[in-house]
Amino acid sequence: MTAKADGTAAALVDIMARDIQAGVFAAGAWLKQIDLERRYGATRMDVRRALDQLALKRLVRHVPNRGYHVHALDDRQADEIRELRVVLESAAAPSMVRNATAADIAELRALARRFEELILTGTLLEQYEANIAFHVRLLRLCSNRELINMALELRGRGPSAPATQWKTRARIEQSGREHFMMVDALAAGDADLLRSVIAAHIQQSEAQTTL
Amino acid sequence: MTAKADGTAAALVDIMARDIQAGVFAAGAWLKQIDLERRYGATRMDVRRALDQLALKRLVRHVPNRGYHVHALDDRQADEIRELRVVLESAAAPSMVRNATAADIAELRALARRFEELILTGTLLEQYEANIAFHVRLLRLCSNRELINMALELRGRGPSAPATQWKTRARIEQSGREHFMMVDALAAGDADLLRSVIAAHIQQSEAQTTL
DNA sequence: GTAAACATTTTTGGCGCCAATTTCTGCGCG
């Protein structure tokens, strides 16, 4: 529960970010420092640091003398973040195609299969994590580490809470198919195809972006 | 010198970021908290908060029990950040073209002219600030605010210190011309042209990106 | 003369307390 010696603050930021994403706190709820330090078994100072960094990431908002509350992003921001993810992750496509080895492709296919299985047998959280695992593995093929970091950070900020992500069963199955389409595009070395599949996957639509 | 009541910490982060960019501190130098609190007239706690946030922005690096030192990015990171800026800012081009009014274009042309004048008459710092002013004004045409924020943050992290930015007089004059080329592309409503000028401008090369 | 060990000084980082502000609760008044 309590994190290690030095990485305490950084680890707490990650854990809290995950919890906010997962909807542990109600949207717009006030985060009382006392509750947080009990919940995470952290010191007051660590909680404050974590809240400050989360405010910088726009996951929470700070109001002087009132405290921090989880920042529920409106539709506009959600759209803008999705659009940004399309820009970044499709820009990464050519680099991914360039660097993907046979072993990478095999691993990705396994992860795609795992996600597909969990559609039937897994819990929502397992599906969520399997999806993350696939996308992180895919992103790491890109040689631009700064782009990887930005894309991951953006994914953390976006409306990816399981509750809102896959609305229908048809949609989650479509996502599963798209994972295989990405792997196939990689195997075929078709960067343009990969790009458009990624774009459609993020936007959860059939059409490709026209930004 | 000392910042306002509430925004103290946030303002200090901005000021310190600017100073690091401007090369006030030597690359890799250790930032002693005592020096910082005297230099900026801030409390110890504000300095610590600012350093933490700067570490999150990767402008400084933290070593436990040693302190914070300015993070000199290597060539690889510099290239990756430049590449990311190309991706983001050229992705913004169509939106810029869509939203630019006649008034916007006039303002931008004035800013471009100001930069051109300062090439001859201004100091390096003035040139730097005029350049920033032009680019911020241009970016703000984009309707995607998240993209704007990311691009600005990235610009702050990149190797934009005046010392390394414009190596030759020919290059700074070329930058000045490119500013006008961007304004012209905006006025003509040519998003593709704007995109390639922006890409070339960031990469400081004549060729357009092939990412 | 050099290098290692020791002592001093500087710096970081954590812990706790207390003041300022806000919110909640209960009471009185119209």
Add this chain to the structure above:
DNA sequence: CGCGCAGAAATTGGCGCCAAAAATGTTTAC
């Protein structure tokens, strides 16, 4: 019965002090 007000409780946020760790300077032994 509702509204407003005052006191109390709770929460945030700032300030300072002190211990642990590192860097520096000094002494001593070889």
